[in-house]
Amino acid sequence: MQKHRMTGLLLAALLFTPLASADVRELASSPRWLTTKVYIDGAPETDVKAKYPGVVGISTWDPERNRYEFFYTDTGESKYNNGGGGYFFVTGDQKQHILVPDIGPTKTIVRRLETLNDREFTYSREVPRDMIDSNPPVRIHVVHAPYTGTVETRSAIKQ
Secondary structure: OHHHHHHHHHHHHHHHOOOOOHHHHHHHHOOOEEEEEEEEOOOOOOOOHHHOHHHOOEEEEEOOOOEEEEEOOOOOEEOHHHOOEEEEEEOOOOOEEEEEEOOOOOOOEEEEEEEEOOOOEEEEEEEEHHHOOOOOEEEEEEEEEEOOOOOOOEOOOOO
């Protein structure tokens, strides 16, 4: 059942989403992206990365295959087994970036695409404040830049 639902979702994405558009291809302008800042909506001057470690890391995006994978910044180990890898697509209006993890507790994650070019990839989404489920929601903005560091990433995605 899960596999059929995901297949249908991906088929719809392929039919209605211009994955080869210049904007989406900017994800491929760098082989890896690094989270450089996290801030709460309305407070871009305050970096709160330490309170949102689940969204911080190195990421890879493959627009040709619609695949993504997230990695820890200190070790380069994959976050795949915790929902950190799977399929993605961008809506035709270029406003939503949607993740469909292969495995893990989350089924889909819808993120608002804020900036996407060869120097910056920023999305925003609502999460509980400080990622504590009982806290009220806030909109966080997660900023990425092309990763130029020395940490090697090791993919866990089966080809």
